[in-house]
Amino acid sequence: MRTLKRQGMLYIMMVPVVLYFVLFAYYPLARGLQASFQDYKLMGDRPYIGFDNYETVAHDPTFWNALWNTLAIGGGILVAGFLAPLIVALSLNEVWSRGFKKTAQLVLYVPHLLSWVVIGGICIFLLSPDTGLVNLLLAKGFGLAPINFMAEEGWARVVMVGSAVWKDMGYNCILFLAGIVAISPSLFEAARMDGATRWQQLRYVTLPQLLSTMKVILLLNTLGLFRIFDQIFVMRNPAIASKVDVLMMYTFQKGIMEIRIGPAAAASFFVVLFTLLLTVVVRRMTRFDEV
Numbered sequence: 001m002r003t004l005k006r007q008g009m010l011y012i013m014m015v016p017v018v019l020y021f022v023l024f025a026y027y028p029l030a031r032g033l034q035a036s037f038q039d040y041k042l043m044g045d046r047p048y049i050g051f052d053n054y055e056t057v058a059h060d061p062t063f064w065n066a067l068w069n070t071l072a073i074g075g076g077i078l079v080a081g082f083l084a085p086l087i088v089a090l091s092l093n094e095v096w097s098r099g100f101k102k103t104a105q106l107v108l109y110v111p112h113l114l115s116w117v118v119i120g121g122i123c124i125f126l127l128s129p130d131t132g133l134v135n136l137l138l139a140k141g142f143g144l145a146p147i148n149f150m151a152e153e154g155w156a157r158v159v160m161v162g163s164a165v166w167k168d169m170g171y172n173c174i175l176f177l178a179g180i181v182a183i184s185p186s187l188f189e190a191a192r193m194d195g196a197t198r199w200q201q202l203r204y205v206t207l208p209q210l211l212s213t214m215k216v217i218l219l220l221n222t223l224g225l226f227r228i229f230d231q232i233f234v235m236r237n238p239a240i241a242s243k244v245d246v247l248m249m250y251t252f253q254k255g256i257m258e259i260r261i262g263p264a265a266a267a268s269f270f271v272v273l274f275t276l277l278l279t280v281v282v283r284r285m286t287r288f289d290e291v
Contacts, residue, residue, distance in 0.1 A: 036265035053266035063267060065242065066250040067274075069157075073246060074225035076161035082218055085169050089176035090202065105177070109170030116167075120234035123163050124150060156240035164231055172217055179213030180206060215286045222282045226275045247271050 036053050038046045057063050088108065095101050111119060126133050127149040138144040149155045183206065191201045229248035236244050245253075247267065255264030 032265045032268060035261055036269055038262055040261035040265070042259065042261075049262070053262040054270075056263050057266045057270065060263075062245075063247075063250055063270075066245050066247050069244060070226055070228065070246040073157050073160050073164075073244065074228055076157065077164045077228075078218075078221050078225055080161055081165045081168060081172065081221055082214075084165055085172035085217075086176055086214070088169065089173045089180060090206065092173070092177065093180050093206075094198070105170070105174060107170075108173055111167045111169075112171045114167070116230040116234045119163060119167050120231070123159065123235065127159065150235070150237065151239040153240055153243045156243040160231060160235065160244055163235070164228075172221075175217055176210065176213060179210050183209045218286060219279070219282055222279055223275065225278065226271045247274075 035046075037048050037050060039049050039052075040046050092101050092104055095104075125131075127135070129135055129146040129148040132149075134149070135146045139146065147155065149159050187205050187209065188201055191205050196204065226247055228246050229252065232244055232246055232249050233252070236249070248271065251264050251267045251271070254260045254267060
């Protein structure tokens with residue numbers, strides 16, 4: 001009781017937060033789980049049908065194609081979206097000019113503030129086979145014929161991965177830079193006194209001290225691997241749909257386009273299951289609890 005009286009105001013301040021998650025996260029999650037076991041209709045009876053919806057999804061080839069697309073695109077984003085910002089952050093850390101460093105951070109961060117509608121429009125404009133800047137550079141510089149990046153299956157996943165990495169590079173780069181700034185300068189001074197070169201300081205001081213930040217960013221990116229949707233919804237087209245439609249797009253098509261709520265709910269819980277399994281694997285591989 002003493003603790004309750006002493007910290008009562010803190011508990012009161014937590015009530016709105018708890019209510020928010022209960023109403024907008026846990027309650028919809030519970031209703032979605034219920035719907036996944038029902039022959040769910042917008043009107044009329046909604047009888048329970050056991051695991052029929054899960055069996056329907058598990059026997060649907062489109063679902064497994066969407067899973068493969070998710071792993072291919074999400075895996076590419078996970079790897080490239082981790083390494084690219086890390087390399088950029090380490091490079092910017094070597095720049096002595098504060099003005100250039102701040103300008104570079106601003107330029108890199110701006111795409112993160114834009115919605116996928118804007119980013120998708122920019123990518124479509126840049127990659128246009130007729131007037132796109134990329135094709136103009138390829139034609140002028142290398143004499144290559146125009147490439148329809150947004151309509152060729154061979155380029156579809158590359159475009160999706162590249163645009164996603166570009167959009168979020170600034171955000172992850174700033175996280176890495178924050179981790180680098182937090183490293184004690186005395187460690188670098190000791191390394192220089194021992195005759196360490198810049199490369200040796202990077203290898204034996206910066207990267208080991210940045211390990212905890214790297215683990216956090218990797219885990220955060222892993223949590224979003226199976227939740228790719230906005231980008232695909234904006235940038236897909238019928239010509240490349242079979243190569244870029246992901247699990248969340250499959251769920252959207254079943255639930256919204258076909259009004260098959262039961263299979264859509266079941267597919268969404270497959271996404272939850274896959275996310276939990278992948279997160280557990282990444283936590284153990286990175287020894288996240290040893291941060």
